[in-house]
Amino acid sequence: MNTTYNILIIGGGLLGCATAYQLAKRRAGRIAVVDANDIASQASARAACLLTRARTKPALMEMVQETYDCIDEIESLLGESLELQTCGSITIASSEISRKGVEALEEAATRFGIPNERISREKTKALLPWIETADIDLSLYMPTDAFIDSAVLCNGYAQAARRLGVDFRTNQPVSAILTENGAVNGIALANGTKIEADIVVNAAGSWANLLMRPLGIGLPFTPVRSHFWISAIDKERFPANHPFTVIPDARAFTRSDVGALIIGLRESQCQSFDPSTLTRRLEDFDFNKAAKWQVLDECAPLLKRFLPDIDDLPIAHYMAGPSCYVPDAMFIIGALPAYKGLYTVTGCCGGGVAAGGGMGRLAAELILGETPFVDPKYFDPARFGEVDPFSAEFQKRCADARSNKKGG
Amino acid sequence: MKRYIVFLKQVPLSTHVAIDPKTNTLKRASAMTQTNPDDLYALQAALDLKKQTEAEVVAVSMGPASAVEVLHEALQRGADQAVLLSSPVFAGSDTWCTSRVLATAVRKLGSFDLLFFGRMAIDGDTAQVGPEVAGQLNIPQVTQLLGIERVEASHIYVNKQADVMRQTLEIQLPCALMVGKEYGNLANPTLRGWRWAEAQTIVRWDEHDLDLTRQEVGLDASPTQVVRTEVPRQEKVIQWLADGEQFLAQIQALTLKANER
Numbered sequence: 001m002n003t004t005y006n007i008l009i010i011g012g013g014l015l016g017c018a019t020a021y022q023l024a025k026r027r028a029g030r031i032a033v034v035d036a037n038d039i040a041s042q043a044s045a046r047a048a049c050l051l052t053r054a055r056t057k058p059a060l061m062e063m064v065q066e067t068y069d070c071i072d073e074i075e076s077l078l079g080e081s082l083e084l085q086t087c088g089s090i091t092i093a094s095s096e097i098s099r100k101g102v103e104a105l106e107e108a109a110t111r112f113g114i115p116n117e118r119i120s121r122e123k124t125k126a127l128l129p130w131i132e133t134a135d136i137d138l139s140l141y142m143p144t145d146a147f148i149d150s151a152v153l154c155n156g157y158a159q160a161a162r163r164l165g166v167d168f169r170t171n172q173p174v175s176a177i178l179t180e181n182g183a184v185n186g187i188a189l190a191n192g193t194k195i196e197a198d199i200v201v202n203a204a205g206s207w208a209n210l211l212m213r214p215l216g217i218g219l220p221f222t223p224v225r226s227h228f229w230i231s232a233i234d235k236e237r238f239p240a241n242h243p244f245t246v247i248p249d250a251r252a253f254t255r256s257d258v259g260a261l262i263i264g265l266r267e268s269q270c271q272s273f274d275p276s277t278l279t280r281r282l283e284d285f286d287f288n289k290a291a292k293w294q295v296l297d298e299c300a301p302l303l304k305r306f307l308p309d310i311d312d313l314p315i316a317h318y319m320a321g322p323s324c325y326v327p328d329a330m331f332i333i334g335a336l337p338a339y340k341g342l343y344t345v346t347g348c349c350g351g352g353v354a355a356g357g358g359m360g361r362l363a364a365e366l367i368l369g370e371t372p373f374v375d376p377k378y379f380d381p382a383r384f385g386e387v388d389p390f391s392a393e394f395q396k397r398c399a400d401a402r403s404n405k406k407g408g
Numbered sequence: 409m410k411r412y413i414v415f416l417k418q419v420p421l422s423t424h425v426a427i428d429p430k431t432n433t434l435k436r437a438s439a440m441t442q443t444n445p446d447d448l449y450a451l452q453a454a455l456d457l458k459k460q461t462e463a464e465v466v467a468v469s470m471g472p473a474s475a476v477e478v479l480h481e482a483l484q485r486g487a488d489q490a491v492l493l494s495s496p497v498f499a500g501s502d503t504w505c506t507s508r509v510l511a512t513a514v515r516k517l518g519s520f521d522l523l524f525f526g527r528m529a530i531d532g533d534t535a536q537v538g539p540e541v542a543g544q545l546n547i548p549q550v551t552q553l554l555g556i557e558r559v560e561a562s563h564i565y566v567n568k569q570a571d572v573m574r575q576t577l578e579i580q581l582p583c584a585l586m587v588g589k590e591y592g593n594l595a596n597p598t599l600r601g602w603r604w605a606e607a608q609t610i611v612r613w614d615e616h617d618l619d620l621t622r623q624e625v626g627l628d629a630s631p632t633q634v635v636r637t638e639v640p641r642q643e644k645v646i647q648w649l650a651d652g653e654q655f656l657a658q659i660q661a662l663t664l665k666a667n668e669r
Contacts, residue, residue, distance in 0.1 A: 286440050293602040296599050310599065312600055313599070
């Protein structure tokens with residue numbers, strides 16, 4: 001096994017693998033991705049998988065478009081499909097506030113060239129027969145939106161990166177980022193092995209701050225619980241080709257998959273977690289299983305206007321996972337000036353599937369000194385000044401970012 | 409009205425469960441938990457039969473205070489009443505003492521027609537408790553239930569797996585049935601069911617309610633004493649084969665070795 005690389009990436013989730021792919025594509029030298037578990041086995045396997053193109057912030061639309069471009073490239077490179085499902089999306093407004101939000105989205109989409117169309121209640125019903133349309137003021141249909149299995153996408157980045165020469169070292173927990181004279185010089189594994197590199201990219205997601213803490217660095221995010229519910233299979237009612245929905249007034253999204261309806265909901269007060277409480281594997285972490293029904297109970301009255309039988313809908317599965325939320329709901333990408341050669345790409349704010357390709361691209365461009373394709377100032381890790389991500393006060397700020405989220 | 413009693417156990421969700429170093433038993437209160445999977449099939453069998461007979465379904469669980477969660481789930485899925493058997497005196501009970509507690513609770517509940525147990529618990533793998541309760545109550549028992557054909561005033565007609573055969577049996581009531589996933593599909597719970605369950609009161613009984621003593625139940629009264637536990641280890645020798653020729657040679661060598669035997 002090699003013990004010397006040019007670039008080490010800690011974390012084999014969507015952001016780590018996308019960064020590895022973008023770096024390898026740019027022939028950035030000898031690169032390795034190191035993960036405590038298997039590739040795409042943790043938070044990246046618990047995502048809602050939506051690839052929502054339209055955003056009110058132009059930089060985010062560029063990043064999502066980059067993900068779509070990556071999918072095309074990787075499919076060509078590997079000669080296999082990543083099974084992108086272009087089902088379209090419908091964003092629904094039923095209040096004055098959400099109407100303004102949808103109109104802003106419509107304007108942004110049009111400006112960016114994303115196909116969109118206001119559709120009538122009748123057409124909404126035709127596209128989504130299960131939905132109750134009486135309370136809908138405005139439906140915005142975007143036929144080119146898609147979803148993708150997040151684990152397949154993550155493995156796609158990884159396979160493509162591997163094809164381009166990146167090493168993947170899985171089930172090897174990293175115990176420390178090593179530094180000397182104000183610069184990183186590698187990492188130490190829990191088994192005592194040292195791996196040298198002049199550049200270390202911390203893409204360890206929810207665990208990233210645990211590695212930064214000994215270096216005196218606090219990245220401005222914390223893990224916040226995201227979750228979705230999956231109904232029992234009813235293939236006639238929820239066929240796989242239905243558009244997914246974003247319903248801000250219900251703090252909800254829905255997506256059909258394998259004949260079931262996936263329902264994502266945001267409670268009024270989202271729950272953050274102290275990173276130091278995280279287990280190595282999320283299957284051993286307690287996200288508070290009582291939330292499965294408590295949050296559904298809290299959100300059901302809002303969703304009932306659109307899904308009237310939510311109280312009696314058989315629920316087959318519940319999935320909770322950590323999303324890395326930042327107080328301004330923007331990503332964290334760039335250099336950490338405290339140590340030469342130390343970078344991070346994290347703080348996905350629930351957008352790792354949609355924007356991961358772009359986040360990896362920006363990280364790669366910043367590492368290699370290329371002209372960034374989006375303005376990096378919005379994603380600067382230092383934009384909040386010094387923060388303590390282990391403090392309850394800061395964690396609440398991050399949780400509030402999810403509580404106040406409006407889009408998909 | 410007929411009465412069916414279903415026994416459910418709270419078991420660890422993960423395979424990573426701490427062992428109490430003093431008693432060598434599982435530290436149940438420390439683990440993320442779930443309802444024992446086979447017990448949900450037992451509950452489903454009772455609920456399916458309830459639809460035909462309008463019986464009352466009583467869910468019973470023995471365990472720490474957190475075991476109330478499995479009873480909430482049983483109520484959400486359709487049980488009518490729930491009873492938690494919980495006391496430090498019960499802690500550390502082996503299958504014999506557990507079955508004594510459960511059988512005593514059944515007697516206290518009064519009349520019943522059917523007892524439903526999961527085939528076995530995933531944290532113990534003994535499959536002993538259901539049959540032992542039937543033994544203590546001196547009632548017939550059916551293991552490896554496949555399905556229930558019908559129930560009459562004094563008999564039930566069931567199908568069970570008997571090695572490679574399928575048996576149809578006529579059994580006198582009351583009796584005990586052990587159910588596993590072979591029974592069929594589970595109905596999925598609903599939010600309405602959860603709301604109803606949240607509004608119910610769960611009955612709690614301890615050793616005083618059941619008139620049991622430390623000499624009869626718990627760790628010290630258990631004939632089974634766990635001396636030591638260890639994870640079985642299997643040493644594997646892995647050899648990477650570089651190409652098809654090596655693979656072929658390996659297959660030929662293994663075939664030769666097998667033929668020599």
